[in-house]
Every structure is written in structure tokens, then in C-alpha cells.
Amino acid sequence: MGNQSISKPELLEFIPKPSRLPAVPVDGFIGRLKKHLFSNIWNTLLTVSVFTLLFMLIKPFLDWAIFDAVWSASNRRECLNASPDGACWPGVIQWFNGLIYGRYPNDQQWRINLGFGLGILWLVPLAFKRVEQKILIALSAITLFPFLANFLFLGGSDNQFNYIVACVGLAYLLILYINIGLIYLDRKILGEYLEPLIGRFYQRRAALLGRLLCWLTVTVLLAFLFQNLTLLLVEVDSWGGLFLTLIISGFSIVMALPIGILLALGRRSHMPVFRWLSICTIELVRSVPLITVLFMSVTMLPLFFPNTMELNKLVQVLVAVCVFAGAYMAETVRGGLQGIPPGQFEAAKSVGLGYWYTMAFIILPQALRAMIPNIVTSFISLFKDTTLVSIIGLFDIMLMARNISIDKNWLGLHTEPLIAISILFFIFCYSMSQYSHRLEKKLKNK
Amino acid sequence: MTAKELIYDSAIRAKVTQGLAILIVFSTGYYLYSNIVNNLHQMDLPFGFDFFSSTAGFDIGWSIVPYDPSMSYGRVYLVGITNTLILSALIILFSTLLGFIVGIMRLSRNLLVAQLARWYVEFVRNVPLLIQIVFWFIVVFSTLPGPRQGYGFLNLFFLNNRGFYLPAPVFEANFSWTLMAIVFAAVGSFVLCRWSREYKRQSGQHKAVYRPALFALLVFVTIIFIATGKPLHWSVPTLQGFNFQDGFYFPIAFMAAFISMTIYRSATIGEMVRAGIQSIDSGQREAATAIGFSRFKTLRLVVIPQAARAILPPMINAWLTTVKESSLAVAVGFPELVSVYMQTSLNQTGRAIEIVIMVMGFYMITSLLISFLLNLYNQRIQLQE
Numbered sequence: 001m002g003n004q005s006i007s008k009p010e011l012l013e014f015i016p017k018p019s020r021l022p023a024v025p026v027d028g029f030i031g032r033l034k035k036h037l038f039s040n041i042w043n044t045l046l047t048v049s050v051f052t053l054l055f056m057l058i059k060p061f062l063d064w065a066i067f068d069a070v071w072s073a074s075n076r077r078e079c080l081n082a083s084p085d086g087a088c089w090p091g092v093i094q095w096f097n098g099l100i101y102g103r104y105p106n107d108q109q110w111r112i113n114l115g116f117g118l119g120i121l122w123l124v125p126l127a128f129k130r131v132e133q134k135i136l137i138a139l140s141a142i143t144l145f146p147f148l149a150n151f152l153f154l155g156g157s158d159n160q161f162n163y164i165v166a167c168v169g170l171a172y173l174l175i176l177y178i179n180i181g182l183i184y185l186d187r188k189i190l191g192e193y194l195e196p197l198i199g200r201f202y203q204r205r206a207a208l209l210g211r212l213l214c215w216l217t218v219t220v221l222l223a224f225l226f227q228n229l230t231l232l233l234v235e236v237d238s239w240g241g242l243f244l245t246l247i248i249s250g251f252s253i254v255m256a257l258p259i260g261i262l263l264a265l266g267r268r269s270h271m272p273v274f275r276w277l278s279i280c281t282i283e284l285v286r287s288v289p290l291i292t293v294l295f296m297s298v299t300m301l302p303l304f305f306p307n308t309m310e311l312n313k314l315v316q317v318l319v320a321v322c323v324f325a326g327a328y329m330a331e332t333v334r335g336g337l338q339g340i341p342p343g344q345f346e347a348a349k350s351v352g353l354g355y356w357y358t359m360a361f362i363i364l365p366q367a368l369r370a371m372i373p374n375i376v377t378s379f380i381s382l383f384k385d386t387t388l389v390s391i392i393g394l395f396d397i398m399l400m401a402r403n404i405s406i407d408k409n410w411l412g413l414h415t416e417p418l419i420a421i422s423i424l425f426f427i428f429c430y431s432m433s434q435y436s437h438r439l440e441k442k443l444k445n446k
Numbered sequence: 447m448t449a450k451e452l453i454y455d456s457a458i459r460a461k462v463t464q465g466l467a468i469l470i471v472f473s474t475g476y477y478l479y480s481n482i483v484n485n486l487h488q489m490d491l492p493f494g495f496d497f498f499s500s501t502a503g504f505d506i507g508w509s510i511v512p513y514d515p516s517m518s519y520g521r522v523y524l525v526g527i528t529n530t531l532i533l534s535a536l537i538i539l540f541s542t543l544l545g546f547i548v549g550i551m552r553l554s555r556n557l558l559v560a561q562l563a564r565w566y567v568e569f570v571r572n573v574p575l576l577i578q579i580v581f582w583f584i585v586v587f588s589t590l591p592g593p594r595q596g597y598g599f600l601n602l603f604f605l606n607n608r609g610f611y612l613p614a615p616v617f618e619a620n621f622s623w624t625l626m627a628i629v630f631a632a633v634g635s636f637v638l639c640r641w642s643r644e645y646k647r648q649s650g651q652h653k654a655v656y657r658p659a660l661f662a663l664l665v666f667v668t669i670i671f672i673a674t675g676k677p678l679h680w681s682v683p684t685l686q687g688f689n690f691q692d693g694f695y696f697p698i699a700f701m702a703a704f705i706s707m708t709i710y711r712s713a714t715i716g717e718m719v720r721a722g723i724q725s726i727d728s729g730q731r732e733a734a735t736a737i738g739f740s741r742f743k744t745l746r747l748v749v750i751p752q753a754a755r756a757i758l759p760p761m762i763n764a765w766l767t768t769v770k771e772s773s774l775a776v777a778v779g780f781p782e783l784v785s786v787y788m789q790t791s792l793n794q795t796g797r798a799i800e801i802v803i804m805v806m807g808f809y810m811i812t813s814l815l816i817s818f819l820l821n822l823y824n825q826r827i828q829l830q831e
Contacts, residue, residue: 036557273464287813288806289770295788299798303485304478384574414584422573429572
């Protein structure tokens with residue numbers, strides 16, 4: 001045993017390979033250029049060929065659109081005389097007002113600006129950190145703002161109900177801004193000043209009643225203030241341009257939300273009647289193109305109502321687009337609802353909340369917050385799809401742009417208006433999509 | 447059971463609400479129905495599809511199936527459907543190919559190529575399709591020179607302001623033999639592939655059947671084709687007078703719709719492809735490289751099969767959208783279903799309800815059919831967990 005005859009395996013001497021050279025740093029502009037564009041022969045070849053291609057495409061376009069373009073002329077003949085190979089922008093510039101406001105009377109256009117300004121003002125508080133109950137603000141914007149906008153845009157003086165609701169809305173907005181000012185000054189908000197007064201008569205709901213009373217007072221004040229205000233009636237037929245496009249897409253996305261939520265809840269309901277009604281509606285609407293829905297609402301919808309009823313084209317289009325957008329929104333909402341963990345439902349049930357309370361206070365707020373990026377995406381596609389209304393003859397921005405070419409001064413001017421509205425759409429949609437992208441990232445990181 | 451228990455019993459509540467819902471739906475339906483009956487009665491247009499067989503009397507610019515104005519509205523419906531289908535099929539094919547190229551370009555290591563693809567996608571996606579269609583129609587295709595001065599390629603393809611002309615195959619009677627040979631070859635190669643896979647599974651040995659089999663079948667088809675006297679020739683478009691004769695052509699409305707929609711869809715499909723490929727964990731690729739797969743094999747055997755699972759469901763949706771979207775060709779006057787049926791026929795007959803039902807029915811059936819078939823396929827390739 002003790003024999004040590006078993007020869008030891010010969011140990012190999014470990015010879016390390018020479019260490020690799022440090023990587024060449026690729027700092028700086030030149031380094032990055034080299035890394036990304038000219039790393040090897042093929043890459044360089046690719047870069048050069050793509051660059052040449054781009055140059056060949058972009059240079060003629062820039063020549064046409066900017067360097068050879070005509071910027072001031074009074075008709076197309078002058079344009080062609082000045083520069084036959086350049087763009088003729090004066091036509092677009094002259095019609096710019098029409099592209100934005102359609103055939104709305106020039107001296108009344110401040111109403112549109114005011115309306116959209118108020119709409120933006122309504123949504124601005126949503127971005128403030130210290131403002132509470134943002135859902136209420138959003139809800140009020142959805143329910144009250146359309147009346148205010150309708151009052152401003154349509155005008156006329158025979159619709160008392162609309163006038164009163166518009167005053168209610170304006171009062172809400174006014175109080176909202178006064179309250180925001182008070183909050184940032186660390187004072188009590190308006191309604192709370194009335195609390196002790198009401199508390200003397202009715203203790204239980206003093207806070208709520210105080211706010212309501214304050215709202216009512218301001219409404220009445222406003223209603224008296226503006227009672228002599230009569231706005232010129234501007235018929236729906238002369239609405240047009242970007243204004244009309246925004247009205248259709250904005251109204252539809254706002255209406256699509258409640259429709260979509262109801263349909264999505266119906267689709268997930270345990271009651272077979274609601275489930276099947278929702279499934280049928282959603283799938284039916286989603287399987288047909290928007291243009292057929294539009295044609296249907298124009299040709300078939302009037303048959304559904306007693307023929308004494310006059311439907312204007314805008315209302316028909318709005319109904320069609322709302323239903324269409326609602327069905328798509330339902331699928332978006334469904335996606336949001338599916339993302340809520342079942343523990344949330346169970347927790348709500350175990351504290352004794354019923355179906356509607358669970359949905360309204362537990363599930364939907366979470367689902368909707370997660371869905372905001374998707375809602376913005378839906379709005380972008382709806383905004384683009386709204387151009388289809390030009391096919392059935394509404395003077396939206398697309399049809400206004402097409403109409404420039406039949407103006408006797410700008411006969412045959414097709415390209416420039418199309419390019420102009422393309423750029424406009426691109427700016428709108430691209431910035432919105434970037435916004436939704438950023439929001440998505442922010443929500444993901446939370 | 448007391449009254450209170452009855453009210454708060456969830457099963458009873460559910461039944462009552464559903465009953466109420468049915469009641470509301472039916473009564474609304476009845477109200478609308480009675481209005482329709484009333485209105486139609488006043489317009490003297492009883493509901494019915496009898497107009498289907500009456501003469502249409504208007505011409506249609508371009509159709510795959512033979513059509514002339516003396517034919518019925520039924521034929522018009524068929525013409526609309528075939529035109530829609532051929533337009534959407536071509537768009538689906540080419541936009542998917544282009545979309546793959548765009549998606550791969552977006553992942554290129556070359557910065558310029560990646561950025562080019564990115565801005566292509568951004569620009570195409572953020573401008574409404576309708577504007578793009580009209581742009582291609584008015585600005586590009588309508589401004590092409592006339593047939594005499596138009597562009598030609600190899601004297602076979604011609605592009606001018608009337609349309610795109612290309613050679614058309616003309617089949618003679620004997621061609622049915624070749625057709626049968628092709629069917630036989632297809633079935634034969636399918637069976638062979640099945641057999642070789644089964645053989646490999648059982649014996650573990652690989653039999654090189656694909657290439658020899660393919661070659662043999664190709665030779666077989668060619669022999670049959672020559673033996674029956676080459677029963678196929680091409681009808682080449684030739685300029686005669688002011689227009690082209692023979693061959694086959696797509697009108698510029700078709701070309702505008704086809705090109706703009708192909709570009710539009712390719713942008714969305716490109717994004718799907720990019721997202722699908724990016725969703726593959728980089729470890730998969732590294733593992734494939736580590737066991738010595740080549741770049742191409744890595745792509746073919748590791749990346750693409752997994753990416754396909756992520757890409758396919760949105761791709762199905764994109765294809766469905768394409769079929770629906772092809773209806774936008776109505777804006778440039780291409781005679782597809784909405785244009786010939788919902789516009790022209792509806793204006794002539796006034797049968798709003800019947801026509802809307804028929805057109806929507808077509809889109810619904812197509813959508814349901816495509817999504818059903820593709821979902822079946824999708825279920826097959828998804829991971830079995």
C-alpha cells in the first residue's frame with residue numbers, strides 16, 4: 001500500500017495569455033459617429049448610400065417648399081409667374097382663417113377662441129399638485145363644459161335651459177379658480193366661510209351645503225349679469241375647419257368614456273343579458289369601418305325617428321362617431337379593468353361595498369389612471385379619423401383644404417393645402433403621442 | 447321571506463334587472479321599428495331585397511369580375527366585394543413585407559438607418575390616412591404624364607395618369623393539366639415533408655428530402671407544362687392610339703389607395719415587429735451564439751419563432767383593420783364596396799336599410815372569419831403551458 005509508485009500527473013505550468021488591449025473609448029461626437037455610422041466597411045457603405053438617398057429626397061422638397069416658394073401673391077397666376085417650380089403658399093395663408101374656423105363669421109370668431117380657452121382653463125387645475133378631488137373637476141368638465149361651449153358656439157337666445165347650465169358651469173369654473181387662489185394663499189376655500197352660518201340651522205351636511213350654496217349664489221349672480229347678453233345665432237352648417245374637427249373628436253372622446261365604461265362593465269358582468277348585449281354591441285361596431293357607420297347615420301338614422309323630427313348632419317355624425325369611439329373605448333377600459341388585481345375586488349367586498357360603490361371608488365379610479373396613455377392614443381386615432389366626415393360633406397379641415405383648389409383665385413392649388421394640414425396634424429398628433437409616451441413611463445415607474 | 451329579504455336577494459335582483467333591460471331593449475326596438483315602418487310606408491319603399499335582381503344601369507370604372515351596366519345590383523355587390531378584397535389582400539401582403547423591413551431597420555445598429563426608420567414611422571402614423579390617400583391621388587398619380595409620354599419599364603410595365611399597366615397571363619384550355627400537376631406537386635411535397643418529419647422523430651435520422659423532392663416536383667410540373675404545349679402566354683400592354691390595349695391594369699385610384707395604405711400599415715406593422723423582436727430576452731440570442739448558431743440560424747430558429755408569438759395577435763388586428771380601412775378608397779373614387787354600394791346604389795334605389803345591412807354584413811363576416819381562422823392558428827403556435 002505504501003508504495004508511492006503511482007506517478008503523479010505532470011502539472012502543467014499555467015501560462016496566462018497576454019491581456020487584451022483596453023477598449024478604445026468612444027467618447028465625444030467623433031467617437032460616437034465612428035461607432036454608430038462607420039464601424040466597418042458595410043456600415044460605412046450603408047451610411048453613405050442612405051445619406052445620398054435622403055439628400056436626393058429632401059433637397060428637391062426643401063427647394064420646392066422653401067427656397068423656390070412664393071410667399072406673397074394675390075392669385076395662383078402670379079405665383080406661377082414668379083416661380084413655376086416653387087410652392088405657392090399665399091393661397092394657404094389667405095385661407096388660413098378658413099382652415100381653422102371654417103365658414104364661421106369673422107367677427108364672431110372670438111367666441112370660438114373664448115370657448116376653447118375656457119376648456120383649457122378647466123383642465124389646467126388637473127396639473128396642480130395641491131388641488132384635491134380632481135375626478136370632480138374632470139367630471140364637471142365632461143358634463144358642464146359642453147353646454148357652455150354650445151352656448152358660446154351656437155349662440156341664439158331661445159334656449160333658456162342651455163343658458164342656465166352654461167351659467168352653472170361658468171360659476172363652477174370661477175369658484176374653482178378662486179378656491180385655487182385661496183388654497184395657495186393657505187386660506188379657507190369659499191364654501192367653508194358659509195359653513196358656520198349653515199351649521200346654525202342644519203348641522204349634518206354643513207360643508208357640502210356651504211359649497212352648494214356658494215355655487216348657487218355665484219350662478220344666480222352670473223345669470224343676472226349676462227341676462228342681456230345675446231349672441232348672434234351661428235347655424236351648425238357654417239361650422240367648419242379645425243374647429244369642427246376638434247369639436248367632433250373632443251365631444252366623441254368625452255362621450256366615449258362613459259359609453260365605453262358601461263360597455264366594458266357589461267362585458268365583465270355576471271348577468272348574461274348585459275354581458276351578451278355588451279359583447280354584441282362592441283363586436284358589431286368594431287367589425288365595421290367608421291365610414292360605413294357614418295353613411296349609416298346619414299342615410300338610415302333619420303328613418304328611425306318620426307319624420308317630424310329634424311336631425312342636423314352634425315348631430316348624426318356625432319352620434320355615429322360616439323358609438324364608434326365608445327365601442328373601441330370599451331376594449332381599452334376592459335384592458336384597464338383586467339389589470340386590477342382580484343384582491344382589490346375582494347377587499348372592497350369584504351368591507352361591505354356594493355357593486356357600484358366598488359366600481360366607482362375602488363376599481364375605476366385605479367383602472368382609469370392606468371389607462372390615461374391608452375385614452376390619449378385613442379384620442380389621437382379618433383382625431384385623425386375625424387377627417388372622414390369630409391367624405392359625407394361636413395366642412396372639416398380636410399374639406400376646407402380641398403376647397404381651396406376650387407377658389408377662383410387659387411384654382412388647382414392642391415398640393416400646398418394638403419401639405420399644410422398634414423404638418424398641422426403631424427404637430428398635434430406627434431406631441432400628443434410623445435405626451436402619452438412620457439405619461440406611460442411615469443406611471444410605470446410609480 | 448319578508449319583503450326586505452326579497453329586495454336584497456342578489457339572485458332575484460339580477461333577474462329583475464335583466465328582465466327590465468330586456469324590456470327596455472325590446473320596447474326601444476319596437477318604437478324604432480314602428481317608426482321605420484311608418485317612414486317607409488310614407489316613402490312608398492317597402493322593405494325587401496327585390497331590388498337585388500333589378501338592373502343597375504350605371505357603369506363601374508374597374509372590376510375583376512366582368513361587369514356591364516345591364517347587370518343587376520347583385521352583380522354590383524359582387525363587384526364591390528371583389529374589388530375590396532383584392533385591394534385589401536394586396537395591401538396586407540405588401541404592408542407586411544414592408545413592415546418587417548421597417549421593423550428590422552428600426553433595430554439597425556446603424557444610427558442613420560434606425561433614425562430614418564423611426565421618422566418614417568412617426569410621420570406616416572401621425573398624418574391621417576385620408577390625407578395621405580388624397581395626396582397620393584391628386585399630387586402624385588394625377589400629375590403623371592398621359593399614356594403616350596408615360597413611364598415604361600422593359601416595355602412590359604407602364605405607368606401613366608390612367609393607371610399602372612402590366613402583362614396579364616392568358617390561360618388556354620390545356621392549362622388545366624398544368625394546374626392539376628401543380629396541385630399534385632403541392633400535395634406531394636406536403637405529404638413528403640410530413641413523412642420526413644415523422645421519420646426523423648422515430649429514427650432520429652435526418653433524410654434530405656426537401657430539396658430533391660422540390661426539384662423532382664418542379665421538373666414534373668415543367669414536363670407536364672411543355673408536354674401539353676405550353677398553354678400559357680402573356681398578354682403585354684401595347685400603346686394603340688391614345689391608350690394601352692391588352693394586358694392588365696390598375697387605375698390610379700387603386701394605385702393611390704394601395705400605395706398610401708401600404709405605407710400607412712407598414713408603419714404600424716413595423717412597430718409591432720420591433721416590439722416583438724425587442725421582447726425576446728437578449729439571453730436567448732446569447733445562448734444561441736454560445737452553442738455555435740450562426741447569425742441567420744439564431745434568427746430563424748430562436749428569435750423569429752418566439753417573436754412571432756408576440757407579433758401575431760396585433761398583426762391579426764392590423765390585417766383586420768386593413769380590410770376595414772380599404773373602404774377609405776371611396777375618397778378617391780375607387781369602386782370598392784362602400785363606393786359602388788353605399789354611395790351609388792343607395793342613391794339610385796333609396797334602399798338605405800337593406801344596403802347598410804348588406805355592406806355591414808360583409809365587413810362583419812369578413813372580420814369574424816379572419817379573426818376566427820387566425821385565432822385558431824395563433825392557438826397552435828402559442829406556448830403550451
